Amino acid sequence: MSSNPITQQLDEALAFMKDNASFLVVSHVQPDGDAISSTVVVGWLLQRLGKKAIMINESELPSRLQYLRGFDEIISLKQQQPELSFDAVIAVDCADYRRIGDVAALFPEDCKLLNIDHHPTNNGFGTVNVIWPEAAATVEILYDLIIHAGFVPDQECAGAVYTGLLTDTGGFRYSNTTPRVMEIAASLLALGVSGSQLADHLLEKMTIAKLKLLQTALARLTFSDDLKIGWLYIGKEDLAQCGAVSEDLEGIVNYALNVDGVEVGILFKETNDGAVKASMRSAGKADVAAIAQSFGGGGHVRASGCRLEGPLPDAMGSLVDAVRKALV
Amino acid sequence: MSSNPITQQLDEALAFMKDNASFLVVSHVQPDGDAISSTVVVGWLLQRLGKKAIMINESELPSRLQYLRGFDEIISLKQQQPELSFDAVIAVDCADYRRIGDVAALFPEDCKLLNIDHHPTNNGFGTVNVIWPEAAATVEILYDLIIHAGFVPDQECAGAVYTGLLTDTGGFRYSNTTPRVMEIAASLLALGVSGSQLADHLLEKMTIAKLKLLQTALARLTFSDDLKIGWLYIGKEDLAQCGAVSEDLEGIVNYALNVDGVEVGILFKETNDGAVKASMRSAGKADVAAIAQSFGGGGHVRASGCRLEGPLPDAMGSLVDAVRKALV
Numbered sequence: 036m037s038s039n040p041i042t043q044q045l046d047e048a049l050a051f052m053k054d055n056a057s058f059l060v061v062s063h064v065q066p067d068g069d070a071i072s073s074t075v076v077v078g079w080l081l082q083r084l085g086k087k088a089i090m091i092n093e094s095e096l097p098s099r100l101q102y103l104r105g106f107d108e109i110i111s112l113k114q115q116q117p118e119l120s121f122d123a124v125i126a127v128d129c130a131d132y133r134r135i136g137d138v139a140a141l142f143p144e145d146c147k148l149l150n151i152d153h154h155p156t157n158n159g160f161g162t163v164n165v166i167w168p169e170a171a172a173t174v175e176i177l178y179d180l181i182i183h184a185g186f187v188p189d190q191e192c193a194g195a196v197y198t199g200l201l202t203d204t205g206g207f208r209y210s211n212t213t214p215r216v217m218e219i220a221a222s223l224l225a226l227g228v229s230g231s232q233l234a235d236h237l238l239e240k241m242t243i244a245k246l247k248l249l250q251t252a253l254a255r256l257t258f259s260d261d262l263k264i265g266w267l268y269i270g271k272e273d274l275a276q277c278g279a280v281s282e283d284l285e286g287i288v289n290y291a292l293n294v295d296g297v298e299v300g301i302l303f304k305e306t307n308d309g310a311v312k313a314s315m316r317s318a319g320k321a322d323v324a325a326i327a328q329s330f331g332g333g334g335h336v337r338a339s340g341c342r343l344e345g346p347l348p349d350a351m352g353s354l355v356d357a358v359r360k361a362l363v
Numbered sequence: 364m365s366s367n368p369i370t371q372q373l374d375e376a377l378a379f380m381k382d383n384a385s386f387l388v389v390s391h392v393q394p395d396g397d398a399i400s401s402t403v404v405v406g407w408l409l410q411r412l413g414k415k416a417i418m419i420n421e422s423e424l425p426s427r428l429q430y431l432r433g434f435d436e437i438i439s440l441k442q443q444q445p446e447l448s449f450d451a452v453i454a455v456d457c458a459d460y461r462r463i464g465d466v467a468a469l470f471p472e473d474c475k476l477l478n479i480d481h482h483p484t485n486n487g488f489g490t491v492n493v494i495w496p497e498a499a500a501t502v503e504i505l506y507d508l509i510i511h512a513g514f515v516p517d518q519e520c521a522g523a524v525y526t527g528l529l530t531d532t533g534g535f536r537y538s539n540t541t542p543r544v545m546e547i548a549a550s551l552l553a554l555g556v557s558g559s560q561l562a563d564h565l566l567e568k569m570t571i572a573k574l575k576l577l578q579t580a581l582a583r584l585t586f587s588d589d590l591k592i593g594w595l596y597i598g599k600e601d602l603a604q605c606g607a608v609s610e611d612l613e614g615i616v617n618y619a620l621n622v623d624g625v626e627v628g629i630l631f632k633e634t635n636d637g638a639v640k641a642s643m644r645s646a647g648k649a650d651v652a653a654i655a656q657s658f659g660g661g662g663h664v665r666a667s668g669c670r671l672e673g674p675l676p677d678a679m680g681s682l683v684d685a686v687r688k689a690l691v
Contacts, residue, residue: 207535207548208562214549220535221545234536239621243590246622250581262571293567294574 044165045183051149051163052080055122057087063129064093064136068100068202068237072195073127073151073173075105079192080181089119093136097282099237103198104191112137123147126161128173130154151176171211174199178219193226197233206238247277252287258297264358265291268303268347284314292316299323299358303351311343311350315358326361330354372493373511379477379491380408383450385415391457392421392464396428396530396565400523401455401479401501403433407520408509409453417447421464425610427565431526432519440465451475454489456501458482479504499539502527506547521554525561534566575605580615586625592686593619596631596675620644627651627686631679639671639678649689657685 052058060077062070074090081088090109100106110117124146129135142148150161153176155168170176174196181188188196200220204212207220224230241249252267259265269284277283284304292300300316313330315323316338323339332341343350380386388405390398402418409416418437428434438445452474457463470476478489481504483496498504502524509516516524528548532540535548552558569577580595587593597612605611612632620628628644641658643651644666651667660669671678 208559208566210557210559212552212558214553217545217549217552221542221549224540224545225542229538230540231536231538235621238536239617240623241621242623243586246584246618250584253578253581256574256578258571289567290574293563293569295568295570 041167041179042183045180047163048149048151048165048180049184051123051147052084052086052125055086055147057121057123058089059119059121059124059138059141060088060090060127061124061129061135061138062092062127063134066092066094066096066128068097069172069174069199070128071096071100071103071106071109072199072202073177074109075103076174076177076181076188076192076195076199077125077127077151078105078108079188079195080177080184080186083186084184087121089121091117091119091138091141093138100198102236103195105195123149125149125151127151127177128153130157132160151180169213171209171213171216172199172203174203175216175219188223188226190227193223193228194233197223197228197230198237201230201233201237206234242279242283244278244280245283248273248279248283249287249290251277252302253290256291258294259355259359262294262296263298263362264301264355265294265297265299266301266303266351266355267291268351269305270347271305271307271309288314288316292318298362301354301358303347303354305345305347309345311345311347312340313343313350313354314338314340315354321358321361323358326354326357329357369495370511373508375491376477376479376493376508377512379451379475380412380414380453383414383475385449385451386417387447387449387452387466387469388416388418388455389452389457389463389466390420390455391462394420394422394424394456396425397500397502397527398456399424399428399431399434399437400527400530401505402437403431404502404505404509404516404520404523404527405453405455405479406433406436407516407523408505408512408514411514412512415449417449419447419466419469421466428526430564431523433523451477453477453479455479455505456481458485460488479508497541499537499541499544500527500531502531503544503547516551516554518555521551521556522561525551525556525558526565529558529561529565534562570607570611572606572608573611576601576607576611577615577618579605580630581618584619586622587683587687590622590624591626591690592629592683593622593625593627594629594631594679594683595619596679597633598675599633599635599637616642616644620646626690629682629686631675631682633673633675637673639673639675640668641671641678641682642666642668643682643686649686651686654682654685654689658682 060074062074078088078090093112095113096111148161150164152166153170153173157166167176178196251273256267288300288302298318298320302314304312317323322336324334324336327334327339327341330341334340388402390402406416406418421440423441424439476489478492480494481498481501485494495504506524579601584595616628616630626646626648630642632640645651650664652662652664655662655667655669658669662668
């Protein structure tokens with residue numbers, strides 16, 4: 036054991052892995068790139084340590100990540116309800132215990148749990164906790180853990196770590212892209228990862244359904260006269276007509292926000308019951324959390340959401356009006 | 364002088380700078396992010412060395428880069444025809460002598476010229492040449508030159524180097540994103556560069572004119588029945604109607620290419636004389652250079668172009684047909 040608190044945490048995590056023989060590895064519901072990558076990276080490390088690992092998630096798994104080695108071994112509770120036996124649990128990328136979802140129902144009482152996460156709001160729900168809010172992604176912590184354990188990631192494990200970094204930093208574009216992230220990315224590329232193929236597959240390519248949804252939304256993109264507010268909408272029939280799913284809405288609001296001079300971008304989505312969900316993004320000047328709160332919603336200063344009564348044109352009118360007033 | 368050929372080249376470049384008192388620093392016509400960044404970075408280094416530097420370019424300068432320190436000092440031959448005196452020329456990011464454009468007319472006979480570039484086709488047209496084809500961008504070479512000279516980039520110089528890396532690697536997404544690129548990026552972030560602000564400004568934001576052009580093109584995006592070919596077109600009135608310029612066409616072809624399963628994406632652009640320019644991109648299977656050649660054009664295996672006779676519908680029909688045959 037070391038007196039350096041970071042090294043000490045890694046020592047404790049490794050001891051947890053060495054002290055048990057079999058593990059259930061779980062990430063959060065509706066898993067993203069970092070969640071699934073972290074799951075398979077922990078699976079890889081446990082295998083190296085001679086341990087048995089069962090990987091699991093409550094939700095359906097995003098098919099775009101199926102190239103990850105180990106992806107096919109992850110059990111989705113949506114597809115099977117297995118009877119499992121294991122000595123301990125490792126939760127990765129779960130900001131709180133509830134994010135584990137229905138998988139938690141499989142845990143025995145007094146379950147030993149190693150909690151590895153980078154969310155600053157993580158309350159330390161594990162028996163052992165490795166929580167680094169300064170990490171851009173949970174895979175960043177796992178990379179250090181692998182090195183600390185004396186291993187070198189093979190090309191596929193390195194690709195999984197790169198996947199988590201790419202997706203949680205928006206392709207090295209978000210403000211969590213630290214020097215450390217770039218140093219790790221350099222090491223992973225040197226290990227043979229094809230960063231350009233991963234970036235292309237994860238960040239550039241889209242399904243035809245998503246492209247159709249983007250076409251639909253972009254054709255309706257509207258701006259206020261002063262070009263400070265941009266908004267687009269998706270009606271309740273549009274998803275089905277495009278063959279798209281809710282996840283395909285992700286990122287579309289940025290087409291409204293990312294025009295020079297725009298301060299607030301809004302995506303309106305009509306729900307099946309005729310209500311309207313609004314996602315707002317701010318370029319910095321407007322506090323869209325405050326605007327969302329005034330409609331009973333919430334979120335962050337630069338990304339928030341709220342629910343409005345329909346019909347859609349009325350909902351759009353009243354929220355755009357509120358944003359206009361907030362920008363004066 | 365060192366026996367290491369790379370170190371020796373850097374020594375020669377530094378000697379060139381030290382042996383002369385005043386310099387004309389020029390990059391290529393229609394300059395991109397790496398060209399302008401390289402220009403101001405050389406200006407910064409010459410200033411550190413106590414030298415006089417005049418920065419110049421044949422073309423209009425891209426206004427999106429005006430945040431770069433030194434940008435306002437770069438002379439554009441489009442705006443003024445100055446009489447200049449200098450001892451030597453430094454050409455950056457110019458793949459061949461012609462890329463210097465009309466600025467070359469200002470050079471005296473027997474002009475001493477330092478040629479710093481990363482294009483593999485550079486034929487070494489300088490008196491002194493530093494040509495590193497393995498570098499992702501010319502700023503990558505300049506970063507090493509600065510360190511070799513014993514300086515540390517200040518925050519703004521570091522931001523210019525980051526700008527050149529970002530633009531020439533497509534935001535760390537192209538296959539030229541080497542471990543060395545990521546290591547340099549890590550160092551630049553540690554020097555205080557706001558990578559996320561630069562990425563947002565250079566890669567995410569667009570003008571309202573470009574957005575309108577994208578709306579126009581995307582509304583027309585069409586796919587072959589087997590989803591292997593995607594194409595869109597811009598008519599001769601569209602640029603003016605959107606308030607857009609030719610540069611705004613850049614990247615639009617990717618919306619056709621970046622759909623799962625698409626092998627070839629094409630952007631057709633009607634010219635003012637009624638002819639049609641086609642830009643083709645291949646996902647890998649089709650050799651679009653060969654297709655372009657059969658229409659009198661050329662390019663690379665995965666990115667090529669050709670010129671077709673109008674009218675637009677006929678041109679689109681015949682090229683799409685040729686691509687269809689090539690994909691069989």
